[in-house]
Amino acid sequence: MAVHAETPLHEPGPGSIPLADESPEALYALLSERGWGDGLPVVAPTPARVDAMLAGYDGDPDEVVGVLPPRLGEATPRVLAANAVMAGCPPEVLPLLVAAVRGMCAPEFNLRGVNSTTHPVSVMVLVHGDAVRRCGFNAGTGTLGPGNRANATLGRAARLALLHIGGGTAHGVGDQGMGDAATHGQPSKYTFCFAENADASPWPTYPRALGLDAPSAVTVAGMENPHNLHDMETRENPAPILDKAATVMATFGTNNAVVSSAEYFVVLGPEHAATLAAAGWARQDVQAYLFEKARRRAGDFRAHFGAVLWRPWMRALGDDDLQPMTDSPDNIRVLVAGGPGKHSLVVPSWGLTRSVTVPTA
Numbered sequence: 286m287a288v289h290a291e292t293p294l295h296e297p298g299p300g301s302i303p304l305a306d307e308s309p310e311a312l313y314a315l316l317s318e319r320g321w322g323d324g325l326p327v328v329a330p331t332p333a334r335v336d337a338m339l340a341g342y343d344g345d346p347d348e349v350v351g352v353l354p355p356r357l358g359e360a361t362p363r364v365l366a367a368n369a370v371m372a373g374c375p376p377e378v379l380p381l382l383v384a385a386v387r388g389m390c391a392p393e394f395n396l397r398g399v400n401s402t403t404h405p406v407s408v409m410v411l412v413h414g415d416a417v418r419r420c421g422f423n424a425g426t427g428t429l430g431p432g433n434r435a436n437a438t439l440g441r442a443a444r445l446a447l448l449h450i451g452g453g454t455a456h457g458v459g460d461q462g463m464g465d466a467a468t469h470g471q472p473s474k475y476t477f478c479f480a481e482n483a484d485a486s487p488w489p490t491y492p493r494a495l496g497l498d499a500p501s502a503v504t505v506a507g508m509e510n511p512h513n514l515h516d517m518e519t520r521e522n523p524a525p526i527l528d529k530a531a532t533v534m535a536t537f538g539t540n541n542a543v544v545s546s547a548e549y550f551v552v553l554g555p556e557h558a559a560t561l562a563a564a565g566w567a568r569q570d571v572q573a574y575l576f577e578k579a580r581r582r583a584g585d586f587r588a589h590f591g592a593v594l595w596r597p598w599m600r601a602l603g604d605d606d607l608q609p610m611t612d613s614p615d616n617i618r619v620l621v622a623g624g625p626g627k628h629s630l631v632v633p634s635w636g637l638t639r640s641v642t643v644p645t646a
Contacts, residue, residue, distance in 0.1 A: 301332065320454060323444060323475055327371035338366040341376030342383065343646065350383055351390025354397035355464065356452025360386050365446055372442035377420045378435055380645050381503050382442050385410050388505040388641035389443075395638045399507040400453035401464060404540065405471040406635035409508040409550070410443050410478040411620075413492050414501035416645065417480045424480035426624025429511065440478030443505075471510050479622055485555035486621035487562030492642050494568060499644030506550060506618075506640035509539065511630040516557065519627075523561040526629070527571065531578035533631040534610050537589050540636030545595045545612040548640055550632040551575065554623045568619050576614040580607035594636075 304311050312329050316322040328334065339346050339362065346363040353360050362383050369379050389396045389408060399406050412422050412435075423433035431437065447453040453465045467474070483490050492502040514533050516526045534541070534549055541547045551571070553561070561571060584604030586593075596612045611617065618640065623630075 304329070307331070321449060322371070323441065323448060325475070327445075328373055330367040330370040334370045335363065335366045338370050338374070338376050338379055339363065341379045342366070343380075344383070350386050353386075353390070353400070353447065353451030353453075355401050356450070358450035358452065360390075360446060360450050364450060365442070368445040368449060369438070369442045372438045372445055373434065374438040374442050375420070375434065378439050378442070381412060381416060381420070381439055381501075382446070384503040384643040384645040385439070385443050385505050386446060388503060388643040389447075391641045393639040394505065394507065394641050396451070398637050399635060400447055400451050401466055402635065403466045403468050404635050405467045405469055405474075406507045406509065406638075407471055407473040407477045408443055408447065409473070409504075409506045409632065410440050411491075411504040411506070412439070412478070412480040412501075413483070413490055413504065413642075414481075414499065416501035416503075417483070419501075422480035424482040424622055425485070426626075428479040428482070428622050428624075429477075429630075436478050436480065437476050440476030443478070444474060444476060473508075473510050477508075479552075481620050482555060482622045482624075485558070487558055488568045488619075488621070491618070491620040492644070495642055497642055497644060501645045502642050503645055504640055504642040506548065506632075507635040507638035508550065509633045509635070511552065511632045513628055513630055515628045517627045519560060521560075521564065523557075523564045523566060524574070526557050526560065527574050528578060530629065530631055531575055531580075534575065534579035534633075535581050537581070537586075539633040541610050541633050542586065543590050543593045543595075544634075544636035545593075545599055545609075546616065546639075547611060547634040547636040548616045548618055549575075549611065549634065550618045550620070550630075550640075552620060552622050552630040552632065554626055554629045555621055556625065556627050557629045558621045569614070571619050572614040572617045575617050576609055576611065579610045581610070582606070583608040 350360045422435045514529045519525045583602040
């Protein structure tokens with residue numbers, strides 16, 4: 286999609302939609318009439334702006350990166366560039382958007398479910414490596430908050446692509462009623478993007494921990510909003526920090542409780558990570574500790590849930606045995622982001638999805 290202001294300086298191209306003028310008001314009205322956009326003002330994706338956005342991408346602009354359900358629209362870099370323009374992205378961010386969409390189209394991500402469930406899941410986009418500094422992402426204080434163009438617009442462009450190409454809108458697609466069926470939605474459906482703070486991390490970067498050796502990468506995951514935890518007192522023994530994280534994880538209010546293969550992202554603030562590392566804890570130690578601590582009585586699980594996706598060994602536990610919130614420590618994804626302050630985050634999963642990390646230039 287591209288829009289074109291009817292002026293003598295330009296001729297509309299294929300797929301363009303003429304506008305009387307390029308004013309924000311005219312574009313806003315057009316989007317509202319057609320059920321497009323995220324409800325916020327956008328930049329008009331004129332052919333000239335889309336071409337300028339594509340200047341930041343080295344690949345084939347018409348390659349089909351993936352097909353986005355439930356509408357089954359074809360995502361090409363050219364179409365993604367139009368959405369990137371609308372979101373306000375700088376051109377250097379477009380390769381990251383393409384990588385993010387490739388990740389969403391991986392079978393294990395289950396984009397159809399993520400984009401149309403009644404659960405308020407959103408696509409979390411996480412940027413790693415050289416691209417953080419090169420593209421100006423904020424990995425420090427307020428990494429998940431407002432005020433940074435790269436963070437805000439990459440997350441928003443990913444959402445606009447899901448709306449416009451995938452048809453993940455609350456009002457459905459055509460007469461079929463397909464679309465985003467989230468009962469309430471969540472604020473992160475507007476934008477949900479942050480960056481790994483590799484400079485403040487005592488451990489290898491998240492992609493390297495997965496065995497991915499690339500200068501830059503993007504991770505996508507189908508997640509709930511982050512939940513803050515704070516520990517202001519711990520100085521030496523880091524266990525109390527993780528004990529608090531475990532209590533946030535061990536709730537029956539998330540889909541993790543019924544899908545044992547579901548992931549958690551534990552985003553440690555640099556100060557908490559430094560305390561852990563100073564005590565000799567590696568990333569794997571954090572995962573193992575949380576796996577052991579984030580547990581509830583198996584009988585309480587059974588009292589709350591009938592339809593579950595648990596491993597057979599979990600079903601065999603006695604009522605008084607402690608059942609973990611996940612079936613493997615590897616499902617607890619640990620990384621460092623944010624700035625000063627004794628805060629960290631637990632991000633629960635939708636459940637029936639797996640995170641995907643994609644290398645990018």
